[in-house]
Amino acid sequence: MGKYQNHHLTPGHNACAGCGQLSAVQAVMRALTADTILVNATGCLEVTTTAHPQSAWQLPWLHSLFENAAPVASGIKAALKKKKRPTKVVIQAGDGGTYDIGLGLISGMWERGDEILYICYDTESYSNTGIQASGSTPWGANTVTTPTGKNSSGAQQNKKDMMSIALAHGLSYVAQSTAAFPDDISNKVKKALATPGPSYIQILTPCVPGWKIKTDETIKAARLAVQSGLYPLLEYVGGQLSASSINNNFQAQPVDNYLLMQGRYRHLKPKEIAQIQNIADKNLQIYKI
Amino acid sequence: MSVNPAKKHRPLAPAGSALNNKTGAWRTHRPIVDPQLCVGCSLCAKLCPDSCILMKKNPAGKLKAEPDYDYCKGCGLCAAECPVKAIKMVKDY
Numbered sequence: 001m002g003k004y005q006n007h008h009l010t011p012g013h014n015a016c017a018g019c020g021q022l023s024a025v026q027a028v029m030r031a032l033t034a035d036t037i038l039v040n041a042t043g044c045l046e047v048t049t050t051a052h053p054q055s056a057w058q059l060p061w062l063h064s065l066f067e068n069a070a071p072v073a074s075g076i077k078a079a080l081k082k083k084k085r086p087t088k089v090v091i092q093a094g095d096g097g098t099y100d101i102g103l104g105l106i107s108g109m110w111e112r113g114d115e116i117l118y119i120c121y122d123t124e125s126y127s128n129t130g131i132q133a134s135g136s137t138p139w140g141a142n143t144v145t146t147p148t149g150k151n152s153s154g155a156q157q158n159k160k161d162m163m164s165i166a167l168a169h170g171l172s173y174v175a176q177s178t179a180a181f182p183d184d185i186s187n188k189v190k191k192a193l194a195t196p197g198p199s200y201i202q203i204l205t206p207c208v209p210g211w212k213i214k215t216d217e218t219i220k221a222a223r224l225a226v227q228s229g230l231y232p233l234l235e236y237v238g239g240q241l242s243a244s245s246i247n248n249n250f251q252a253q254p255v256d257n258y259l260l261m262q263g264r265y266r267h268l269k270p271k272e273i274a275q276i277q278n279i280a281d282k283n284l285q286i287y288k289i
Numbered sequence: 290m291s292v293n294p295a296k297k298h299r300p301l302a303p304a305g306s307a308l309n310n311k312t313g314a315w316r317t318h319r320p321i322v323d324p325q326l327c328v329g330c331s332l333c334a335k336l337c338p339d340s341c342i343l344m345k346k347n348p349a350g351k352l353k354a355e356p357d358y359d360y361c362k363g364c365g366l367c368a369a370e371c372p373v374k375a376i377k378m379v380k381d382y
Contacts, residue, residue: 003343003357004308011341011360012307017315018364022338030335049307056307182335216365219336 005058008032013056015048018215020179020206020222021121022048025092027182028119028203031189034059036088037076041069041097044128045121067102069093070109070118077114088117088193095122098202099135099160110169110198117192118200120162123207131210135160138230139279140272141264143210148267158279166200167239173199176234179206180222184233195237204231212263224258229280232287244289255280312339316363319381322354326375329353333367333376342367 004010008029015022021044040046040063049056050063064072069091077089093102098120109116125143126132133143138159142148146155166174173195175188185203192199204225206218213221225231226245229252235243246252255277259265268276329352334342341360344352354376356367368376 002308004305004340007305007340009340010305010308011339011357012310012312013339014310014312015338017338017362018366019338023336023366026338026340027335050302051307051310053302054306054310055302055304058304214365216369219366219370 008034008036008057008059009049010056010058012054013049014051015044016208016215018208018218019044019048020208020218021045021094021123021127023182023218024121024179024185024203024205027179027185028090028092028189030182031186031193032059032088032090035086036060036090037080038062039064039069039073039076039089039091041091041093041102042066042128043094043097043121044123045092045094047128066097067105069097070102070105070116073116074109074112074114077116089115090193091116091118093118093120094127095120095124095136096126096128096134098122099162103135103165107165107169110166110171110200114198115196116198117189118198119189120200120202121205122202123205123210124159125207125210127207127210131207133157136162138276140268140276142267143264153267153269153272154264162202163200163234163236166202167236169198170239171200171236172197172238174234174236175199175201176203176232177201178204178222178226178231178233180219180226181233188235191235210264212266213261217261221258221261224253224261227253228255228258229283230255230258230276232283234287241287241289244287246284246287247289250284252280252284311359312362313357313359316358316361316381318363318365318378319358320356320361320363320365320367320376321379322356323375323377324353326373327353328373328375330372333371336366336370338362338364338366
């Protein structure tokens with residue numbers, strides 16, 4: 001289609017202006033070849049790119065039920081195996097479809113060891129349906145199901161450690177990145193596809209209405225998440241931490257910069273910010289390379 | 290796109306047909322690139338959620354950013370992230 005014929009995902013989709021997820025998706029798409037089949041779980045990415053009768057995709061693309069992306073991809077991979085085709089299969093899902101709704105079926109896919117790349121775009125809430133808390137929502141965040149008030153300061157549960165769940169399945173390649181580092185995302189996708197066996201990549205993608213930030217602040221938020229140590233860039237090859245943004249050159253910034261730019265954390269008192277600072281400080285120990 | 294009445298199933302959406310959806314109408318602010326300042330690093334083109342900033346060579350062979358106003362939603366990410374501040378957001382109404 002004219003000047004966009006080489007884009008796997010064309011403009012004209014209905015994502016919010018400044019969407020952090022779509023920014024990360026563009027980085028993923030640049031790393032894929034035309035010989036790829038995409039499977040989508042239900043979520044923002046699915047509804048914004050395929051408003052019937054239009055589609056923004058220029059790769060084979062399939063959507064089934066919310067939880068069903070992993071088994072559908074397994075079926076596609078089985079057919080490709082039978083036909084002896086080298087076509088890659090990539091699943092894209094949000095954190096709701098990954099952390100909560102699809103978790104059991106993802107576990108089954110990893111158990112079977114199908115050579116599929118699973119990408120989770122982590123917006124830390126159900127953005128598509130109006131910012132309900134998911135298993136990925138961090139402690140203290142204000143969502144419509146964890147509202148702040150006299151007796152509550154937002155979500156009271158900690159973020160689920162999906163990276164460890166992926167590693168526990170013995171995946172050969174597990175990585176974490178954020179939307180502020182497009183080249184890092186592209187490199188990790190290429191590496192994951194070159195590694196035999198199943199792989200998992202999790203990308204923090206700030207959400208304009210969900211995080212209550214301005215449309216031009218999504219990349220800044222994703223960068224501050226890395227700089228504060230709350231969401232480091234990580235890479236595990238064969239279960240071993242092989243790359244991390246928390247290296248010898250890393251200078252951690254206070255979490256205040258990251259938290260106070262977002263409306264979903266604006267209610268936090270100094271004592272509560274200190275509690276989140278503890279999480280970042282622990283990360284500096286766990287993910288140090 | 291037309292529906293064939295002989296085939297009663299829902300027609301498939303053609304690849305890339307979202308290009309008919311000109312999201313530029315959403316815009317309230319327009320990014321203006323200063324070609325004198327643009328160093329052609331492509332960061333804006335990589336970060337644009339709508340992938341509608343295209344890097345084009347000028348007559349001197351240097352890469353310069355060119356937003357496609359048919360699709361630009363005016364979010365301002367390119368202007369906020371440009372390392373040399375070559376992009377300015379101006380009112381578009």
